[in-house]
Amino acid sequence: MLQTLSIKQFAIIEELEIQFSDGLTVLSGETGSGKSIIIDAIGQLIGMRASSDFVRHGEKKAVIEGIFDIDESKDAIHILKNMDIDVDEDFLLVKREIFSSGKSLCKINNQTVTLQDLRKVMQELLDIHGQHETQSLLKQKYHLTLLDNYAESRYQDLLDKYHQTFQNYKAKKKELEDLESADQALLQRLDLMKFQLEELSEAHLKEGEIEQLEIDIKRIQNSEKLSLALNNAHMTLTDENAITDRLYELSNHLLTINDIVPNKYDKLKEDIDQFYYILEDAKHELYDEMANTEFDEQVLNEYESRMNLLNNLKRKYGKDISELIAYQEKLNNEINKIENYEQSTSQLREEINALYNQVIEVGQALS
Structure with a gap:
């Protein structure tokens, strides 16, 4: 005004x-x-x-x-x-x-x-x-404005309910239309998605597997060189001039000194004893490792075959292993969505019909 x-x-x-x-x-x-x-x-x-x-x-x-x-x-x-x-x-x-x-x-x-x-x-x-x-008296929108202004004090709650119900009705209709449109495209891809999901599932993909395979293959391919190095390292700790024997002798000498001059070399003896036991553990670990470094052609072939499979999948899909795992999950979800399509659309149609009836009911109350 x-x-x-x-x-x-x-x-x-x-x-x-x-x-x-x-x-x-x-x-x-x-x-x-x-x-x-x-x-x-x-x-x-x-x-x-x-x-x-x-x-x-x-x-x-x-x-x-x-x-x-x-x-x-x-x-x-x-x-x-x-x-x-x-x-x-x-x-x-x-x-x-x-x-x-x-x-x-x-x-x-x-x-x-x-x-x-x-x-x-x-x-x-x-x-x-x-x-x-x-x-504006000739404009339909203005007619509605006049009616709304007239009815506002008496029917505002009912008008608000009509607007909200109608908006919900339109939103559900759009959701159904989007679902039908999207699922028509997905249905055409269903066979391909199922094939891809089966292929990826059978591969049993794991994070970090390629990196571990590279380490294992390199180890087997260099088993002869590795075995020689392990053997030399082990001999350094076990031959007649082994450092562990010298450390053992040194510890005994310090023990004799401590009997004469108490406590003066306690810390030194403690450190030498600790180093001795570390090397003793290393000696046993090297020995166990030597037993596992024999060249095994069958295992190498299995590792290389597995590596080829993973690399082929990476090239085929243009994704790394972590992305393939995520893609596998996505395929599974989309397939489930398509297979549940009828149930989803049926439920939406029921909701749309219920909202439509509410819109009609509230609209009749307004008029």
């Missing part, structure tokens, strides 16, 4: 302010008294075309301001917020400046806006009905 209209330097009006009260306001006067000029000024606030002829003779610009009560104009408030305009949800200040050059400037709550944005907001707040103009 327009509450206050301020006009300055517009046509023949030097300055005028009108306060509008609730209900009907009538502007009366003789022909030529300026009634239509006031209507023209209001027209500038809703975005009608400006002209330099509107600027009072001898002035640089005309200014029209309007203060509107927007407490009940939810659509206007929504538009303003989308335009990032600061909104006081009770009042709105609209200003139009028209310059003698013919250009104009539009402001809403002191923020400059385009003429198009001004029109977008004001069509929700104000309408001018002229004898030969196309009016």
Whole structure:
């Protein structure tokens, strides 16, 4: 609702302010008294075309301001917020400046806006009905707005329920359409997906397997060289000049010294004894390793065959092992989705029918 209209330097009006009260306001006067000029000024606030002829003779610009009560104009408030305009949800200040050059400037709550944005907001707040103009009364959307405004206090809860139920109905219909569209494409790929899933499942893929196979293959291929190195290392710890024997002798010498000079070399003897036992453990570990380094052609063939299988799968699918494992899981989910297609669509159709009946029921209550 327009509450206050301020006009300055517009046509023949030097300055005028009108306060509008609730209900009907009538502007009366003789022909030529300026009634239509006031209507023209209001027209500038809703975005009608400006002209330099509107600027009072001898002035640089005309200014029209309007203060509107927007407490009940939810659509206007929504538009303003989308335009990032600061909104006081009770009042709105609209200003139009028209310059003698013919250009104009539009402001809403002191923020400059385009003429198009001004029109977008004001069509929700104000309408001018002229004898030969196309009016919002002819627009179907405006009819609905009038009905909603009339029914708001009495039927708002029911109207909100209708909107929510209808939105749920549309969302479920779209979900069904998306499912049907997607599953038609998936059905065409079902055989291929099943083949791929079987192929990957039979491969028993494991993270890090290729890296371990590379180590094992290298070990077997170099078993002769490895065996010689292990043997030499073991002999270093077991021959007649073995370091462990020397450490054992050294420990005994320190024991004799400690009998004569107590406690002086306790720490040294402790360290040597610890090193001795470490080397003893190493000697047994090397011996066990030597027993497992024999060249086994059958095992090598198995490892190489497994490596070839994994590399072939990587090349075929263009993915590494971790990605193949994830792809296998994806295939499994998609196959299950397709196989459960009928159940999913049937359930959705039941929900859609139930929502449709609710929409009809609430709509009938509104009408």
